[in-house]
Structures are given as C-alpha cells and as structure tokens.
Amino acid sequence: MAGMGVDLLAGLDDGQRAAVEAPSGPVCVLAGAGTGKTRTITHRIAHLVATDRHTASEILAVTFTTRAAGEMRLRLRALGVPSIQARTFHSAALRQLRYFWPRSVGGQLWPLVEHKMRLVTLAARRVGNHDRAPGASLTDTAMLRDLASEIEWAKGSLIAPGDYVAAVAKARRDTPTAAETVAKVFDAYEQGKRQAEQLDFDDLLLHTSAILEDDDAVAREFRSRYRCFVVDEYQDVTPLQQRLLDAWLGERDQLTVVGDANQTIYSFAGASPRYLLQFTDRFPNAEVVRLQRDYRSTPQVVTLANRIMAGAQGEASRLRLTLQAVLPDGPPATFTEYPDEPTEARAVAEQIAGWVGAGHPVSEIAVLYRINAQAEAYEQALTKAGVPYVVRGGERFFARAEVRAAIGALRTAAGRQSDGDRGGDPDGDGDAAGSTDLVPTVRALLAPQGLSAEPPPAGALRERWDALLLLVGMAEELAAAATTGGAPATLPAFVAELERRAEEQHAPTAEGVTLASLHAAKGLEWDAVCLVGLADGTLPIQHAESADEIEEERRLFYVGVTRARRRLTLSWALSRTEHGRRSRRRSRFLTGLAPESPRAARTAPAARCRICGGRLQEPAEQKAGRCASCPTTADPGLVEALRAWRKERSTAASVPAFVVFSDATLLAIAERRPTDA
Numbered sequence: 001m002a003g004m005g006v007d008l009l010a011g012l013d014d015g016q017r018a019a020v021e022a023p024s025g026p027v028c029v030l031a032g033a034g035t036g037k038t039r040t041i042t043h044r045i046a047h048l049v050a051t052d053r054h055t056a057s058e059i060l061a062v063t064f065t066t067r068a069a070g071e072m073r074l075r076l077r078a079l080g081v082p083s084i085q086a087r088t089f090h091s092a093a094l095r096q097l098r099y100f101w102p103r104s105v106g107g108q109l110w111p112l113v114e115h116k117m118r119l120v121t122l123a124a125r126r127v128g129n130h131d132r133a134p135g136a137s138l139t140d141t142a143m144l145r146d147l148a149s150e151i152e153w154a155k156g157s158l159i160a161p162g163d164y165v166a167a168v169a170k171a172r173r174d175t176p177t178a179a180e181t182v183a184k185v186f187d188a189y190e191q192g193k194r195q196a197e198q199l200d201f202d203d204l205l206l207h208t209s210a211i212l213e214d215d216d217a218v219a220r221e222f223r224s225r226y227r228c229f230v231v232d233e234y235q236d237v238t239p240l241q242q243r244l245l246d247a248w249l250g251e252r253d254q255l256t257v258v259g260d261a262n263q264t265i266y267s268f269a270g271a272s273p274r275y276l277l278q279f280t281d282r283f284p285n286a287e288v289v290r291l292q293r294d295y296r297s298t299p300q301v302v303t304l305a306n307r308i309m310a311g312a313q314g315e316a317s318r319l320r321l322t323l324q325a326v327l328p329d330g331p332p333a334t335f336t337e338y339p340d341e342p343t344e345a346r347a348v349a350e351q352i353a354g355w356v357g358a359g360h361p362v363s364e365i366a367v368l369y370r371i372n373a374q375a376e377a378y379e380q381a382l383t384k385a386g387v388p389y390v391v392r393g394g395e396r397f398f399a400r401a402e403v404r405a406a407i408g409a410l411r412t413a414a415g416r417q418s419d420g421d422r423g424g425d426p427d428g429d430g431d432a433a434g435s436t437d438l439v440p441t442v443r444a445l446l447a448p449q450g451l452s453a454e455p456p457p458a459g460a461l462r463e464r465w466d467a468l469l470l471l472v473g474m475a476e477e478l479a480a481a482a483t484t485g486g487a488p489a490t491l492p493a494f495v496a497e498l499e500r501r502a503e504e505q506h507a508p509t510a511e512g513v514t515l516a517s518l519h520a521a522k523g524l525e526w527d528a529v530c531l532v533g534l535a536d537g538t539l540p541i542q543h544a545e546s547a548d549e550i551e552e553e554r555r556l557f558y559v560g561v562t563r564a565r566r567r568l569t570l571s572w573a574l575s576r577t578e579h580g581r582r583s584r585r586r587s588r589f590l591t592g593l594a595p596e597s598p599r600a601a602r603t604a605p606a607a608r609c610r611i612c613g614g615r616l617q618e619p620a621e622q623k624a625g626r627c628a629s630c631p632t633t634a635d636p637g638l639v640e641a642l643r644a645w646r647k648e649r650s651t652a653a654s655v656p657a658f659v660v661f662s663d664a665t666l667l668a669i670a671e672r673r674p675t676d677a
C-alpha cells in the first residue's frame with residue numbers, strides 16, 4: 001500500500017493534520033509563507049491513497065512552476081507514492097490535448113509557437129502599416145514587449161480580441177485609443193497563429209477546456225480517469241486556469257486548494273486571489289484550515305516578513321495573516337548599500353564564496369532579483385569568485401535549438417541500437433553493455449553537436465556546451481539509478497526519459513548557487529538568500545504606477561524574504577554603473593525595516609567572520625571573530641592558519657596534488673574530526 005512505512009500524520013500540527021484527514025470533498029488551506037501548505041497537500045495526497053480513498057492514478061496535482069512540480073514529485077516519492085501526476089497547468093493541458101486533439105479536432109496536435117515575439121512583431125507590423133500611425137512606432141522593442149504581455153493578460157483573463165476595448169475600459173487600464181490599437185494587434189496575432197497552425201501556451205488551456213466542455217465523450221472519459229484535484233499556490237490562478245480546473249471537475253467537488261493571498265504575484269498575467277478568497281462561497285461545505293506557525297524561517301526572517309505585510313493595502317490585506325516563528329534564533333538580516341551595481345554584485349559573490357568556503361552547500365544558497373536582466377552581473381561575479389551557479393527561469397531548456405538537435409541525434413542512435421537488439425545479440429550482453437556504456441556513448445554522440453572535451457571560452461558556444469553537458473549529467477543520473485536497482489541505463493531508456501522530461505519541461509539541475517527572479521523563486525526555500533537590487537525603480541519596478549501595481553511589488557518582496565530559512569542579506573546600489581551618477585534610492589519598501597542611515601555600514605570596514613567572511617553584526621560575534629551560524633566549532637585562528645598553510649603548499653610546484661585538501665577536510669582537521677584525507 002502507498003505510504004506504507006511512513007507515518008503520514010507524524011510531524012504535522014493540528015491544522016495541517018485536519019487538512020490531511022479531511023474527507024475527500026473540497027478543502028481550502030489559507031495560510032502564510034512557510035506554514036507548511038505544500039507539505040500538507042503532499043501528505044494529504046499520500047494519505048488519500050494510503051487510506052484507499054483514491055488510487056494514485058486518479059489524482060492530478062497542479063502547481064505553477066516546473067521546478068515546484070518536480071519538488072512535489074520528489075516529496076511524494078519520499079512519502080511512498082511515486083506515481084502521482086504533479087504538473088503545471090500547462091504541462092497537464094499539453095498532455096491531455098495531445099491525447100484528445102486527434103479525436104476531437106482531427107489530425108496531429110499543432111506545434112507550440114517557437115518565437116512568440118516574432119508573431120507579435122508580425123501582427124504589430126501589419127496593424128502599423130494599415131493604420132500608418134505616425135510618431136511612436138508599434139515595432140519598438142519595449143512596445144512589443146508591452147503588447148505581448150497585454151495579450152497574455154487578456155488571454156489569461158478570458159478576454160477575446162473583440163471584447164478587449166470594453167474590458168480595459170472597465171478595468172480602467174488604458175486610454176481608449178491605445179486599447180483599440182492593442183485589440184487590433186491581439187486580433188492579428190491570433191489570426192497569424194491560426195494560419196500558421198500553431199498554439200501558444202494559453203491556447204493549450206483554452207483548447208483543453210473547450211474540448212472538455214463541448215465533447216461529452218471526451219469529458220466522460222477524462223472524468224472517469226481523474227477523480228481528485230489538488231492545486232498549490234491557488235492565489236495565483238487566472239480565470240483561464242480556473243476555467244480549465246472547472247472543466248476537469250465538472251459537477252464534482254473533490255478539490256483541495258492551498259494558497260496565500262499575500263503571495264499573489266501574477267496579476268499582470270490575469271491572476272487573482274479572488275478564487276481562493278471566495279472558495280467557501282462556491283463550496284459552502286468546504287473544510288477550511290488556517291495555518292500560522294512558520295516552520296521555515298528564523299524569527300529574524302519572520303519578523304521582517306510580518307513587517308513588510310503590515311504595510312499592505314488592498315484585497316489580500318483583509319486576511320492579515322501574521323506568521324508565528326517557531327524555530328530558534330538565527331543571525332540578523334543584513335542591509336547594505338553599495339555605490340554601484342557591479343560593486344554590489346562583487347560583494348555579494350564574495351560573501352557567498354565565504355559561506356561556501358566555510359562548508360555551506362552551494363545548492364542551499366540563492367541570489368534573488370526582480371528581473372532576469374539582473375542575473376548577468378551575478379553570473380560574472382560568481383564566476384570570478386569561483387562559485388558554481390545555475391540560472392532558473394531564464395530560458396526554457398528543452399526549447400533550445402541545440403538541445404532539440406541533440407535529443408534528435410540520440411533518438412536516431414537509440415533507434416539503431418534497438419534495431420540491433422531485435423536482430424539478436426550473439427554475445428548475450430547487450431543490456432549490460434548498454435548500461436555501463438551509457439555515459440561514454442552519450443558523450444560520443446554529443447561530441448559532433450558541440451560537446452568538446454574542454455569547455456570553450458565564454459559566449460554563445462559556451463552556453464551550448466553547458467546545455468549539452470547537462471544532458472550528460474542526466475545520463476549519469478540514470479546510470480547511477482540503474483546501479484541501485486533502477487531501470488537499466490540503456491540509450492533507448494535514456495531517450496524515453498528525456499522525452500518525458502521535455503514534456504514536463506523538467507529541466508536538469510546542476511549543483512550550484514541558484515540565480516532566480518522573485519517570480520521563479522515562489523514556493524522554494526534555501527538556507528541563505530541574498531535579495532539584491534532593492535532600489536526604487538527595480539523593486540518596485542519602474543513601470544509599477546498604480547496603487548495595485550505597487551502592492552504587487554510589495555508582495556514580491558514578501559515572497560523573496562520568506563524564501564530564506566536562516567541567512568538573509570538585503571542590498572541595493574545607488575548607481576547602475578561603476579563611477580556612474582548616483583541617481584537611485586533604496587527601495588521605499590525598506591523604510592522602517594532598514595536602519596535609516598546605512599552609510600556607516602557602507603564606509604566603515606565591516607567586521608567579517610574569520611571563517612566564512614560573513615558580515616558580523618552582534619557584539620558577541622565581533623568579539624569572537626566569527627558569526628553565530630558558521631557550521632563548525634573550530635577555532636577561527638586555527639582555520640586561518642590551515643588556510644594559509646594550504647595556500648602555500650598548493651602554489652609550491654613540488655607538492656603533489658593530494659596534499660591540497662578541500663575546505664570540508666580543512667574544517668574537519670580544525671575540529672579534530674577524523675577525515676578521509
């Protein structure tokens with residue numbers, strides 16, 4: 001039985017347990033960040049299966065990012081239910097549409113739009129030519145981006161091109177003439193896409209809902225297969241996603257939702273917390289659970305989060321859920337002002353290098369920023385500091401041309417191999433050979449695609465190389481799993497795994513410090529979080545003007561702060577470029593949180609931890625010369641002496657490499673623990 005051997009109720013508080021054990025009807029968990037909402041729904045799913053209320057295959061769990069879906073699958077696997085479908089709305093819809101489209105529409109499913117901006121540009125050009133609008137060009141890049149996001153908002157809000165002008169007038173979003181132009185571009189975009197027989201992401205949801213609404217046979221089949229739905233991050237559901245959810249449910253009510261109205265951060269795409277807040281109007285018999293205990297973060301982080309939301313206005317603030325900290329004290333959050341952004345990036349990277357040197361795992365550290373363009377400075381600074389990193393949410397891994405070409409080559413080779421297998425194997429060791437040889441085989445097949453033995457210098461070539469190396473990493477994972485009793489690591493099995501992951505948009509993960517936008521960080525957590533670029537104009541972002549837009553920026557700030565378990569640094573810069581004009585101010589959201597005059601912190605040389613290089617705040621820390629959260633009991637003086645000795649040895653040409661031990665070994669020696677070295 002699923003969940004066997006795991007006590008699914010142990011380690012839950014009363015509220016969480018009530019949600020887990022609630023009957024299989026509507027359940028709504030309304031709670032703040034870090035209170036265990038995601039943990040509660042994964043336990044609920046496992047419990048529904050363990051108590052035979054639902055089979056694993058009839059449950060569909062949806063969440064908002066592919067990373068969050070992947071983490072949910074991992075948590076479910078750990079609870080003994082590996083076969084639950086945990087997907088994003090888009091990947092669930094894509095999978096269903098692939099299956100139903102040939103029957104309901106006919107032919108193969110249309111492919112996804114590859115270059116959305118190109119389609120928007122063509123549409124804008126067509127409208128621009130027709131209107132011969134002088135002055136402001138419809139095809140200027142910023143304008144095109146605005147048009148694309150306006151189309152996304154309209155589609156997410158279930159507004160058709162013909163209804164757009166009336167809808168924005170009602171929402172008071174725009175001037176009438178601008179709205180008319182957007183409506184024309186939107187219409188031209190939809191037509192162009194239809195002519196090209198392509199679908200954008202929103203079309204996946206639109207078509208799936210429409211088929212389920214209109215085709216009784218399909219709806220019956222779907223509803224006999226899926227009988228229970230679970231939605232994480234429900235505060236960010238769009239009317240379009242809600243329509244799909246309704247089409248899935250039909251007249252049924254086996255729906256569990258969890259969310260935090262204070263974390264609504266996708267209003268620009270049409271998302272609204274009203275479905276969460278009005279859940280009981282729709283399902284009066286719903287079991288409603290509120291959670292308040294924050295199990296993720298130290299009291300220092302929790303206090304900051306509560307203070308940020310205390311200033312909130314608007315719909316979400318009606319709920320005002322104050323978080324209660326339950327974890328022991330940690331280091332205080334730090335606030336630092338820098339003269340310019342490159343200096344900020346370098347200082348943050350050095351701080352991180354210090355933590356890593358002191359033994360903090362890289363995968364437990366994140367740098368979070370408002371817009372993806374901020375990533376580059378941190379990529380450079382971390383590279384210089386010798387710290388590995390992974391960028392999240394920037395590009396879609398499986399959509400990259402080199403990745404698609406590489407999978408194509410692997411598929412062809414896998415086809416040849418399985419033909420060979422069918423033709424018989426006189427040595428009788430085909431499978432075993434396939435298993436042990438998978439990684440070198442994949443490397444050899446990817447070499448002509450650009451996977452040279454040595455990394456090429458920085459630039460586009462290097463990006464291609466990195467992407468191909470991630471594919472090799474996935475082959476290594478499969479080979480490692482095979483040795484511990486998983487499926488045999490053959491090339492066809494690897495290609496099948498790649499195709500499954502591509503469908504789920506489940507990109508491979510390398511070990512490294514996470515660089516992510518605040519939007520991509522939702523639902524995730526790290527031991528240490530560096531929130532960077534907290535300047536007015538970046539957070540809140542320049543184009544946030546209305547009170548509602550500013551409130552959404554505040555919620556983004558709250559999301560960022562609440563990602564940290566223990567260490568949290570907040571920083572900003574007064575100028576964009578080195579020696580540039582100091583035209584920027586720290587974020588208005590910091591008023592009342594950060595010391596009013598952080599100048600001292602900026603000019604006086606900060607006391608640093610002698611082990612990890614972290615900034616020392618508490619007098620006791622400064623006296624000891626080390627911070628409270630360094631994961632070692634070693635004497636800082638001894639650590640410094642060992643580092644100096646290592647440095648001297650490692651640069652001496654006559655010293656063999658094995659003498660150059662790692663930081664982990666160094667700390668073990670300093671703590672007088674036994675080591676492998």
Ligand code: ATP
Pocket residue numbers: 011012013016031032033034035036037038039040260263294295296522523524525562
């Ligand atoms: P977010 O709003 O950011 O998505 P969340 O409410 O979904 O947060 P979780 O991610 O489920 O919170 O939990 C936060 C952390 O607290 C996780 O590390 C989780 O394992 C831990 N946690 C949750 N509930 C408990 C509990 N009852 N006892 C101990 N740890 C818990």
Ligand code: MG
Pocket residue numbers: 037038039232523
């Ligand atoms: Mg969560």
